[in-house]
Amino acid sequence: MKRNLKILAIGLVAHLAVYSPGYAQKKPVAKKASTTVTKINGTLIPNDPDVKIGKLSNGLTYYIRKNTEPKKRAELYLATRIGSLMEDDDQQGLAHFTEHMAFNGSKDFPKNEMINYLQRAGVRFGADLNAYTSFNQTVYQLPIPTDSVDVFKSGFKILANWAGKIIMEGEEIDKERGVIIEEDRQRGKNAQERMSKQLLPLLLKGSRYENRLPIGKIALLQTFKHDKIRNFYKDWYRPNLQAVIAVGDFDVNEVEQLIKQNFSELTNPANPRPRLAYDLPDNKEPLVKVITDPEQAYNVAMVMYKQRGGVTKTTADFKKSMMYSMINSMLGARFQEILQKGNAPFLFAQTSYGAYQGGLVPDLNAFQTTVVSATGATLEKALIAGLAESERANKFGFLQSELEVTKKNIAAGNEKRLKEKDKTASSSFVQKYLNNFLEGSSIASTEYAYELTNKTLAQITLAEVNALAKTLITKENQIIVVQAPEKDKASLPTEAQLIAALKSAGNGVTAYVDNSVNKPLLEKKPVAGKxxxxxxxxxxxxxxxxxxxxxxxxxxxxxxxxxxxxxxxxxxxxxxxxxxxxxxxxxxxxxxxxxxxxxxxxxxxxxxxxxxxxxxxxxxxxxxxxxxxxxxxxxxxxxxxxxxxxxxxxxxxxxxxxxxxxxxxxxxxxxxxNPSSVFADTxxxxxxxxxxxxxxxxxxxxxxxxxxxxxxxxxxxxxxxxEQTFVFVxxxxxxxxxxxxxxxxASLPTQNKKQNFVDNGVNPPVGKISKTVYKGLEDKAAVELYLHGDYEYTPENNIQLEALKAALEIKILERLREKESGVYSPNVGLSVNKLPKSHYYFTISFSCATANVEKLIAAALDEVSKIKGSGATADDIKKFKSEEQRQMELSLRNNNYWLSYITSCLQNGEDLDLFQKEKQMIEKVTVESTKATAGKYLNEDNYIRFVLVPQK
Known part of the structure; x- marks a missing residue:
């Protein structure tokens, strides 16, 4: 329960940043300094010799590394140093729109053929094949098998098509408009979006970022002429702003040749537009904003001290970064202690130093305190108490005992990384190379990082850490933000009171006292069994x-x-x-x-x-x-x-x-x-x-x-x-x-009783049921459809249900997103339970415009009817079989899979050799078997329809 509250509070903090649906947000470029500490000389951190870094004559950069975890797999990425900041005024949202169009037709893969081809090869759209757009970057990811020569080679052709061969057909552009508008609706149209629109002028004040949110302007997305997005693609998708990253179980020289073959023909514009870097100006006086919303559930206050920073390139950068990490860890431990006390003045509190607003603005960091209070009336007290902890660290510093705890934890993690160096997942290497290309950060080898970490840990003194802590609270670049329910508006602190709280938080603070208990975990070893x-x-x-x-x-x-x-x-x-x-x-x-x-x-x-x-x-x-x-x-x-x-x-x-x-x-x-909370409760x-x-x-x-x-x-x-059963893997x-x-x-207590669980009769209703919830202020509807019933729980039946679910998911996506352009990411789910009673649930869920609810429900049920009448298509069954095979190959080399598999088999009374039979069970999936399964289980005898629409 505490964990859930903490996640919720962190989620609120994240929404304070920038509302930018449909893309991840990573950290970009660099700028000048406003707050500094004593410069520590250092040497450049050398690049890992195991990664081959090169550049083609057209300026395209490539990173290649052989890595065998997972086996017979590769991670292929295309990174571009372009995002929404490069858009003209009449192109706002088209960087993100271009990312969408990359999957809707290219020179070598017309229409949706790219997705179809990869699904037949076992690559899942969304889960594996994906992309994101941010202010400064757009990144495409393609995990792909390497044991099929044709599929592996085609992976580089796909990256090259993204890089310079997207077709941008007018019909496809127009069809995608609705999808992007629905993406905006799915991720927004809520309290967080409304409050973010008021916060942006404050958080990004005086910068281009304020007017270049990656989602763009909805009115423009609905009406822009086709040449605007084609011009954006022609101007900015160019090899001298791009990198190919390939990490996996392959031959490095062969991959280098594939990159040269596929990307060398790409050219840069004759007169390339300059790629400018943009900054966020300083503010001498505190910036303060109090925002309320009827659907906001919590009273949240944040204080930020903006600071200039930089990526880690030298050993000095590395040392400072480690000290910041130590400060964050020690402050976090202190807050954990406070949150355990009955008189804690906040529901949640956190103080840390890191990238400003998740790294959206190049080379800008912030020391940030966030508190959540019970009411508006207690928010000022909660904020003062939260700020007092950083003031305590500023005035009195940390204790040697605290530093030793964090040093031990860092050392343990460092030791583990070294021991797992040959079992490191390819995806973790990719992230390092992305950061190097997009930000310029170093790429240290595992061995070098291990030695540098141990050396730096030994060098760092308590005096150095406490000196760095004193630089975190600055007199300039202060920002104070409050988000609160509208009902608490009258009791909230004023802007003047918030500024006063900032100044008075350190009054009367005393030094921290360590509450460690110095005794063993167990006072004595138990008497062993046999x-x-x-x-x-x-x-x-x-x-x-x-x-x-x-x-x-x-x-x-x-x-x-x-x-x-x-x-x-x-x-x-x-x-x-x-x-x-x-x-x-x-x-x-x-x-x-x-x-x-x-x-x-x-x-x-x-x-x-x-x-x-x-x-x-x-x-x-x-x-x-x-x-x-x-x-x-x-x-x-x-x-x-x-x-x-x-x-x-x-x-x-x-x-x-x-x-x-x-x-x-x-x-x-x-x-x-919160409308979503009311809907979920219903x-x-x-x-x-x-x-x-x-x-x-x-x-x-x-x-x-x-x-x-x-x-x-x-x-x-x-x-x-x-009667306990333990499983170790x-x-x-x-x-x-x-x-x-x-x-x-063997020494654990036992009373030799026979125990079992009880079925308390918490079962879903039978028959047809429809519930509509009227809650929310904006044009946003949510739909959940359930088809369910009792059934015979067997591995064979479960596989047939999984195949049916996979085929229906493809059809629902094609119909509701591609054909109707009415949703962004519809979901088809399947849940099967054996205990306490065998039951299955098929779910179809999506968000959409209120006016489209009935039309889209009818379309979804039409696809259900079609699959009942004809079964899954042979092509969709092939996709299911390929994806299942590929996922099983990965699962069988994963400790967590085995722990879950063995436990599940034992609980359900299934044979432990079940995994060996799965391939044969999958092969029994046919058009006819899916038709029979659909006819039996996709029936509307037990059909529950839930709809959330705005309140009347």
């Missing part, structure tokens, strides 16, 4: 152990990661066993495991385990309870110890529990301001048939929650662990784990 028997499970290359207390342990060693062991466990029961009078308390049992363990609250536990990769925790879900954790092999005993501690010595913390409940009450009191209630145990939590529910009951329920669920030797298993798992 491994009674073991047997080989050849189907999955595992060993099953039976322990003296009845617990079973499955061990599956792998070599997918060098420094990773992950595990989880389960036994039946969960919150389903709580009585109807106590289930609200039982559902809050997660707060027990989130309160720390034994004598250690969460912040003290983090300090105790600094530098230790071993971690574990407990959980109680609806049907199961158990543990999960991870560790590097050297720290695995710590993870075992944590399992034992959470099982036998849980922490009952009144202050943490009450603070969470208090915060949750604020969340519930405000959530109905969907949840209807799908639960209004069974109280399946309904959304209410304020009155919170009043029934008791810490004593929650703690007692937790203790009961972990009092008898004899990763790089370990079974014989080395066995002593820990005997000591910490």
């Amino acid at each position: 491994i009674l028997s073991e047997k080989k499970v050849d189907a999955i290359g595992a060993t099953e152990l039976t322990l003296s207390n009845g617990i079973k342990v499955l061990l599956k060693p792998t070599d997918f990661k060098n420094d990773q062991i992950i595990f989880s466990s389960f036994s039946k029961g969960g919150t389903s066993l709580a009585g109807n009078d106590d289930y609200q308390s039982a559902e809050m049992v997660s707060l027990i495991s989130q309160s720390g363990v034994g004598d250690f609250n969460p912040s003290q536990l983090n300090k105790l385990l600094a530098g230790n990769t071993g971690s574990a925790g407990s959980y109680v879900s609806e049907l199961y309870q158990g543990f999960s954790g991870s560790a590097a092999p050297k720290d695995i005993e710590t993870a075992f110890q944590m399992v034992y501690a959470y099982a036998t010595n849980p922490r009952k913390d009144v202050e943490i529990f009450n603070k969470n409940i208090s915060d949750y009450k604020v969340v519930l009191a405000n959530k109905n301001a 969907v949840q209630a209807v799908l639960a048939s209004y069974n109280k145990r399946g309904m959304p939590t209410t304020l009155s529910d919170l009043d029934k929650i008791s810490l004593d009951k929650a703690f007692a329920f937790y203790k009961d669920r972990f009092a008898d662990l004899g 990763g790089n370990f030797e079974a014989d080395k784990l066995k002593p820990f298993i005997e000591t910490y798992i």
